[in-house]
Amino acid sequence: MIKYRLGCADGHEFESWFPSIADYDAQSRSGDLACPLCGSAEINKLPMAPAVVTGRGNRDVQAPEHAPAAAAPSAPSQPPLATALRAFKKAVLENSEDVGGRFAEEARKIHFGEAEERNIRGSTTAEEAQSLHQDGVPFSILPELPEDLN
Helix, strand or coil: CEEEEEEEECCCCEEEEEEHHHHHHHHHHHHHCCCCCCCCCCEEEEECCCCCCCCCCCCCCCCCCCCCCCCCCCCCCCCCHHHHHCCCCHHHHHHCEECCCHHHHHHHHHCCCCCHHHHHHHCCCHHHHHHHHHCCCCCCCCCHHHHHHH
């Protein structure tokens, strides 16, 4: 396995693991790599410090994971799960209609063919969500992220 520090054309930085250098090269050539934050397919490897073992006495010592920035500081690294959740939430918000407090009603109409099928988002009470679940209406709850609480 090999880990690369990657970046997209919009300046987002992230890390990804690949089974081999050849696998990274193949995915890069085929356009299968995308930024988890914005979806950009313009991905490049960024400089990073390799893990180097020298001598007998320090076999367990590795170089720092990232080389220190020589120029402008970059944004703090975020856990991969948080980055993936942000990208997922962004995609949902960009590709759905906000029906507000009418979510349960609209979801039920769509499920039973009484309204046009489309992606919707909105809010419900816990009781409405439980009722949707019992009726077999598929829905998901978007996670709250730290910036949502600011």
